[in-house]
Amino acid sequence: MKIKLLFLLSVSTGLTAFGQSGRTNATDTQSLSLTQALEVAVANNTSIKNAYADVALADQQVKETTAIGIPQVKGQVQFMNALQKQVFVFPGLAAPIRVGNTYTTTASLNMSWLMLDATYFLGLKAAKTYTDLAKKAASKTETDVKIDVAKTYFMALIAR
Numbered sequence: 001m002k003i004k005l006l007f008l009l010s011v012s013t014g015l016t017a018f019g020q021s022g023r024t025n026a027t028d029t030q031s032l033s034l035t036q037a038l039e040v041a042v043a044n045n046t047s048i049k050n051a052y053a054d055v056a057l058a059d060q061q062v063k064e065t066t067a068i069g070i071p072q073v074k075g076q077v078q079f080m081n082a083l084q085k086q087v088f089v090f091p092g093l094a095a096p097i098r099v100g101n102t103y104t105t106t107a108s109l110n111m112s113w114l115m116l117d118a119t120y121f122l123g124l125k126a127a128k129t130y131t132d133l134a135k136k137a138a139s140k141t142e143t144d145v146k147i148d149v150a151k152t153y154f155m156a157l158i159a160r
Helices: 007-012 034-044 046-068 118-159
Strands: 003-005 030-032 072-081 086-088 097-099 103-112
Touching: 030 034, 034 118, 046 118
Parallel strands: none
Antiparallel strands: 072 103, 086 097
């Protein structure tokens, strides 16, 4: 059963539709079934879009937390060329003494892994719980919008 939905549907879905003169014309209205109205509301509601963006953000945070525990290897090599050695002048010696190495090389290798760190596993568990919570919040937001649209649809049906 289709009815003409005016301002009521636009308010419940977060959309606004106003005519040029403030009055509604035939072009300002749309005939929708309840199923179509629900589809339009779910596709265009900013709260639902934000809730699903929060789910994507939670998934990314889980990936970040997981990446912390991946074994990490860091290496560094330094090479220094001393163009001039340091000069020391000692009392009693006629000529200054040059001291130091011409070339200096330093190498280091660091490896870290959170294999046995209990806080890492606790963080993973918390991140997954956060993702589940975000998914449930998105589902609740979608359900709430659908309920609001259905109530508005039936109120318009009753008013008609």
